[in-house]
Amino acid sequence: xxxxxxxxxxxxxxxxxxxxxxxxxxxxxxxxxxxxxxxxxxxxxxxxxxxxxxxxxxxxxxxxxxxxxxxxxxxxxxxxxxxxxxxxxxxxxxxxxxxxxxxxxxxxxxxxxxxxxxxxxxxxxxx
Amino acid sequence: xxxxxxxxxxxxxxxxxxxxxxxxxxxxxxxxxxxxxxxxxxxxxxxxxxxxxxxxxxxxxxxxxxxxxxxxxxxxxxxxxxxxxxxxxxxxxxxxxxxxxxxxxxxxxxxxxxxxxxxxxxxxxxxxxxxxxxxxxxxxxxxxxxxxxxxxxxxxxxxxxxxxxxxxxxxxxxxxxxxxxxxxxxxxxxxxxxxxxxxxxxxxxxxxxxxxxxxxxxxxxxxxxxxxxxxxxxxxxxxxxxxxxxxxxxxxxxxxxxxxxxxxxxxxxxxxxxxxxxxxxxxxxxxxxxxxxxxxxxxxxxxxxxxxxxxxxxxxxxxxxxxxxxxxxxxxxxxxxxxxxxxxxxxxxxxxxxxxxxxxxxxxxxxxxxxxxxxxxxxxxxxxxxxxxxxxxxxxxxxxxxxxx
Numbered sequence: 001x002x003x004x005x006x007x008x009x010x011x012x013x014x015x016x017x018x019x020x021x022x023x024x025x026x027x028x029x030x031x032x033x034x035x036x037x038x039x040x041x042x043x044x045x046x047x048x049x050x051x052x053x054x055x056x057x058x059x060x061x062x063x064x065x066x067x068x069x070x071x072x073x074x075x076x077x078x079x080x081x082x083x084x085x086x087x088x089x090x091x092x093x094x095x096x097x098x099x100x101x102x103x104x105x106x107x108x109x110x111x112x113x114x115x116x117x118x119x120x121x122x123x124x125x126x127x
Numbered sequence: 128x129x130x131x132x133x134x135x136x137x138x139x140x141x142x143x144x145x146x147x148x149x150x151x152x153x154x155x156x157x158x159x160x161x162x163x164x165x166x167x168x169x170x171x172x173x174x175x176x177x178x179x180x181x182x183x184x185x186x187x188x189x190x191x192x193x194x195x196x197x198x199x200x201x202x203x204x205x206x207x208x209x210x211x212x213x214x215x216x217x218x219x220x221x222x223x224x225x226x227x228x229x230x231x232x233x234x235x236x237x238x239x240x241x242x243x244x245x246x247x248x249x250x251x252x253x254x255x256x257x258x259x260x261x262x263x264x265x266x267x268x269x270x271x272x273x274x275x276x277x278x279x280x281x282x283x284x285x286x287x288x289x290x291x292x293x294x295x296x297x298x299x300x301x302x303x304x305x306x307x308x309x310x311x312x313x314x315x316x317x318x319x320x321x322x323x324x325x326x327x328x329x330x331x332x333x334x335x336x337x338x339x340x341x342x343x344x345x346x347x348x349x350x351x352x353x354x355x356x357x358x359x360x361x362x363x364x365x366x367x368x369x370x371x372x373x374x375x376x377x378x379x380x381x382x383x384x385x386x387x388x389x390x391x392x393x394x395x396x397x398x399x400x401x402x403x404x405x406x407x408x409x410x411x412x413x414x415x416x417x418x419x420x421x422x423x424x425x426x427x428x429x430x431x432x433x434x435x436x437x438x439x440x441x442x443x444x445x446x447x448x449x450x451x452x453x454x455x456x457x458x459x460x461x462x463x464x465x466x467x468x469x470x471x472x473x474x475x476x477x478x479x480x481x482x483x484x485x486x487x488x489x490x491x492x493x494x495x496x497x498x499x500x501x502x503x504x505x506x507x508x509x510x511x512x513x514x515x516x517x518x519x520x521x522x523x524x525x526x527x528x529x530x531x532x
Contacts, residue, residue: 084253
């Protein structure tokens, strides 16, 4: 299951594909990121820290958090758990909207030219 | 121009340099030599009298309090654009870093000083708004260090995973902006701020904006958005809202008064509340400083489309302080409306005629580019640039005085 790929930690964020995320092995991440808490891996093996956070993963997280917030609040609407759960929903919504904005902006030529402004395609002349 | 600089071990922390006073003060040149240097080379000084000039205080610290998350927000992009250059996340670092760096400015997100990560907060039942979830001691230490010209290793709060990631290096820039929920909450951090801004979004507008933002998401419904806002409201009112009394400038966003019973939240009434008596900050005014003006620019010289534009300006009191309030209700439809308005505002600290319009046009795709939010954010950006230049001028002026004496 844990297929080892040559995915290095410096893979640029532009490569936001589904497969690299799922294929990244758990063991790799633990070795390379020893500061990661065990709780992250305990929950669901697939949600290891992906190099690029695909909005699909974020949307699922968001939907889950909304459900859990509604559950927590059905018991006691003013408890700390309820409030903290809705705060998490808010945080994830903000992240999702930022991710959507980022996705919208990725014009391949623009991203290339940001890194390499001296190449022929990217030169600009002001006069 | 022989100036010998002595780096002593004692003064390493504040990166001071000791120079001979017989030459004219080199100003920026000298300070650039001193940055980040931790060398212990000692050269002998021939003179007995020395002038100690520190690069400490070259960094101007700005605080921005705003509710919805941090990082790539529109205000920051406008602000950094006024100083020139685009702000980018640090290259080669953590891709989920919240920091933005440009040539002159560095913007950090105060979420990075969370003491509890997402699971920790859930366990304890506290929101991110609660001061118990934030490490104010670390925030104070690091902002003080940056202000004194020392680089720091700042933790990163990863918004995607909800965990606290290993730290990144932040070098002291010319302008250091701290953005987040609690820039003015802690009194010690408040003292370090050279200028502070609070973005006050009214409840109706906040609700309308959040609906626009979240309705596209599968997990959300109108009820869940409403519940989320309601649940966070008590903590927000208790911890975040009181910060507006400390801010030097408050940008208040309210629903428009031009359209009766408007609930779309597209046309906005924006008030720029500027504290009087703040050092290096001269409030923007309309026609006559200190008087009360109500102005509708649309008429014979300028034709506007519905609902038009309405300005007002006047002195008021805000939480016991004397303030000047400049208010704009409505939106811009055309370039000439914008330039017409700009030509009638005073004290906007532009370097050339039409600079505000140019900045607004540069970012015409940003939200708020056609109403008071974009206009006032741009103007505040220009005032901050003016503040920075005044501070720097006063710092280079002072050592010159010392050498003359």
